[in-house]
Amino acid sequence: MAVYKHSYSAYTGKVTPAWMRLFVLSRYAFDEAWSSKISIGLLVFCLLPCLTSLVVIYLANNPLARALVGGKGGEMLAMDAAFFLKLLEGQCWLALVLASWIAPRVITFDLADSALPILLSHPISRFGYLFGKFVALFASLSAVTWIPCLLLFAYEGYSSPVPWVAANLHIAGGIFAGSIIWITLLAFLGLALSSWVKWRVVATGIIFAAVFIPAGVGGIVTAVLRTRWGFLINLPFMISSLWQRLVGAPAPVNPRWSLPTEAIVTMLILTCIVCVAMLNKRIRAREVVRG
Amino acid sequence: MGIIDLNELEVQLANRTILNGLTGQLQGQAIGLLGPNGAGKSTLINTLLGFHLPSKGTAHVFGLDSHRDRGQIRGGIGYMPENDSFIGNMSGVRFVRYMAELAGLPSDIALERAHEALFYVGLGEVRYRKVNSYSLGMKQLIKLAQALAHGPRLLILDEPTNGLDPMARTRMIQLIKDIRKEGSIRLLISSHLLRDIDETCDEVLILKNGRIAALCNIEEERRSNRSFMELETVGATERFSVSIRGLGCEVACYAGGRIKLILPDNIDVRDLYVIASDQGVQIRRMNQRRDSLEDIFLRAMENDTERTAHGRL
Numbered sequence: 001m002a003v004y005k006h007s008y009s010a011y012t013g014k015v016t017p018a019w020m021r022l023f024v025l026s027r028y029a030f031d032e033a034w035s036s037k038i039s040i041g042l043l044v045f046c047l048l049p050c051l052t053s054l055v056v057i058y059l060a061n062n063p064l065a066r067a068l069v070g071g072k073g074g075e076m077l078a079m080d081a082a083f084f085l086k087l088l089e090g091q092c093w094l095a096l097v098l099a100s101w102i103a104p105r106v107i108t109f110d111l112a113d114s115a116l117p118i119l120l121s122h123p124i125s126r127f128g129y130l131f132g133k134f135v136a137l138f139a140s141l142s143a144v145t146w147i148p149c150l151l152l153f154a155y156e157g158y159s160s161p162v163p164w165v166a167a168n169l170h171i172a173g174g175i176f177a178g179s180i181i182w183i184t185l186l187a188f189l190g191l192a193l194s195s196w197v198k199w200r201v202v203a204t205g206i207i208f209a210a211v212f213i214p215a216g217v218g219g220i221v222t223a224v225l226r227t228r229w230g231f232l233i234n235l236p237f238m239i240s241s242l243w244q245r246l247v248g249a250p251a252p253v254n255p256r257w258s259l260p261t262e263a264i265v266t267m268l269i270l271t272c273i274v275c276v277a278m279l280n281k282r283i284r285a286r287e288v289v290r291g
Numbered sequence: 292m293g294i295i296d297l298n299e300l301e302v303q304l305a306n307r308t309i310l311n312g313l314t315g316q317l318q319g320q321a322i323g324l325l326g327p328n329g330a331g332k333s334t335l336i337n338t339l340l341g342f343h344l345p346s347k348g349t350a351h352v353f354g355l356d357s358h359r360d361r362g363q364i365r366g367g368i369g370y371m372p373e374n375d376s377f378i379g380n381m382s383g384v385r386f387v388r389y390m391a392e393l394a395g396l397p398s399d400i401a402l403e404r405a406h407e408a409l410f411y412v413g414l415g416e417v418r419y420r421k422v423n424s425y426s427l428g429m430k431q432l433i434k435l436a437q438a439l440a441h442g443p444r445l446l447i448l449d450e451p452t453n454g455l456d457p458m459a460r461t462r463m464i465q466l467i468k469d470i471r472k473e474g475s476i477r478l479l480i481s482s483h484l485l486r487d488i489d490e491t492c493d494e495v496l497i498l499k500n501g502r503i504a505a506l507c508n509i510e511e512e513r514r515s516n517r518s519f520m521e522l523e524t525v526g527a528t529e530r531f532s533v534s535i536r537g538l539g540c541e542v543a544c545y546a547g548g549r550i551k552l553i554l555p556d557n558i559d560v561r562d563l564y565v566i567a568s569d570q571g572v573q574i575r576r577m578n579q580r581r582d583s584l585e586d587i588f589l590r591a592m593e594n595d596t597e598r599t600a601h602g603r604l
Contacts, residue, residue: 007469010476013396018362109381113379115377121340123394
């Protein structure tokens with residue numbers, strides 16, 4: 001083909017390897033996610049707590065600042081697991097806000113105008129398609145969770161006058177593992193719920209609802225039946241317990257109400273499986289009409 | 292080996308048999324896929340693309356199994372679906388480039404080919420507009436552009452003239468003819484419009500109720516020594532048609548005394564007049580012409596109906 005000739009000619013050049021095409025999907029999904037000014041605004045908003053933490057870490061390692069705030073302030077500026085747990089919790093909940101906005105942007109444009117038959121007629125599988133979208137979402141959420149948290153951890157290690165990193169390496173591991181688990185869950189949840197809703201704004205609301213409505217129901221079950229198992233559908237409670245255990249911070253709740261780690265992990269895996277099943281049902285090149 | 296080889300292909304969807312024992316070899320430069328609504332045309336296309344797993348038999352495209360080697364097959368296919376299928380939020384050129392990259396073209400070449408494909412189909416001037424602002428005809432054209440951009444070996448067009456006004460239809464048909472003439476691409480065109488297939492294809496596969504009603508080379512069929520006739524009669528048309536069938540003619544009767552028939556070589560037109568005279572039937576009009584695709588289609592439909600009726604008996 002040539003623009004000036006307006007004629008067709010076959011393509012005889014080289015083609016890219018199959019694995020690279022998955023990242024074509026990721027690249028375009030990433031572009032769609034970040035093409036909105038609201039996405040950029042949310043990113044900036046999500047990084048504000050990190051900026052605050054950066055200042056706190058600086059002050060904690062500044063002898064003059066420590067002297068100024070006195071003995072009680074020293075406790076406040078302690079760089080321990082509790083500080084990084086708060087940072088992790090803050091970032092991860094902000095990641096939920098970001099995910100609820102960008103996850104629908106990643107997938108609903110394809111579904112709104114039935115682009116799946118064309119997309120899947122190319123040499124990519126349904127798994128490849130979802131993997132590409134997942135990578136875009138995972139990378140976007142990483143930018144506000146484990147990456148800034150670990151950078152702050154590294155900054156604390158660099159700023160601390162005493163050897164700090166070696167003694168607190170488990171915190172970094174906890175931050176990394178806790179963030180990965182959360183953003184994986186968010187990516188699955190975001191993609192699965194967005195794939196079933198045509199309107200992006202509604203999808204955003206549904207993602208929030210999927211996290212907080214079962215949490216409310218779980219709270220009611222726990223209060224009425226006086227059983228801790230109601231927390232099994234309380235995602236915020238479960239994930240907070242998991243983060244606390246991963247980072248190694250002191251437990252904030254009465255041990256009577258805490259859930260076993262195995263139960264939490266099982267529930268999170270079950271949630272992911274449900275999301276995969278929803279995606280499997282929805283992401284198809286053709287709908288099978290029954291009757 | 293044909294471009295598409297079907298071997299006892301059976302596809303079931305939701306416990307319903309949609310394609311039933313299709314066997315045949317398609318090897319034309321442009322293959323038409325004809326049939327009434329619900330005949331299984333789109334299901335056959337989806338099976339060739341690897342979207343449906345055959346419940347029995349196999350389908351091969353360029354010698355590759357449609358399900359096992361679907362990745363490889365899709366790499367060499369350009370597909371234009373029947374219904375709206377695009378990303379409305381993207382500009383035309385970005386959408387076509389995206390599809391070309393997914394087909395395996397490097398990013399820079401994909402962009403170049405996207406521009407070329409859009410100019411080729413006539414969307415050059417609107418290529419920076421968002422796809423959801425395009426008219427129906429433009430949406431059909433952008434689906435064609437994305438199917439062409441990566442230079443496929445086989446172009447599958449599912450109802451390419453659907454919803455187009457006469458001018459847009461003519462433009463689409465002309466494009467298909469140009470692509471066919473260029474010679475590097477084989478075409479599989481599904482349509483229920485005989486005229487579209489007649490103008491663009493050299494081979495036709497006619498489906499009815501998930502079965503092959505006819506598979507023939509249109510040109511050969513036209514060239515074959517068939518003397519096709521249309522009669523308008525008044526009188527005992529039914530009895531007359533039975534009598535001329537007795538002569539060895541293939542006959543189809545229609546309302547208002549219209550009869551279509553194919554005369555064998557050994558029968559003379561005069562014999563028809565003799566029978567008509569004997570039975571008091573008036574032949575008001577006699578039109579002798581070559582076989583059209585419409586006739587091939589109607590005959591295929593009729594044969595299939597007869598076959599079904601015999602099967603029931």
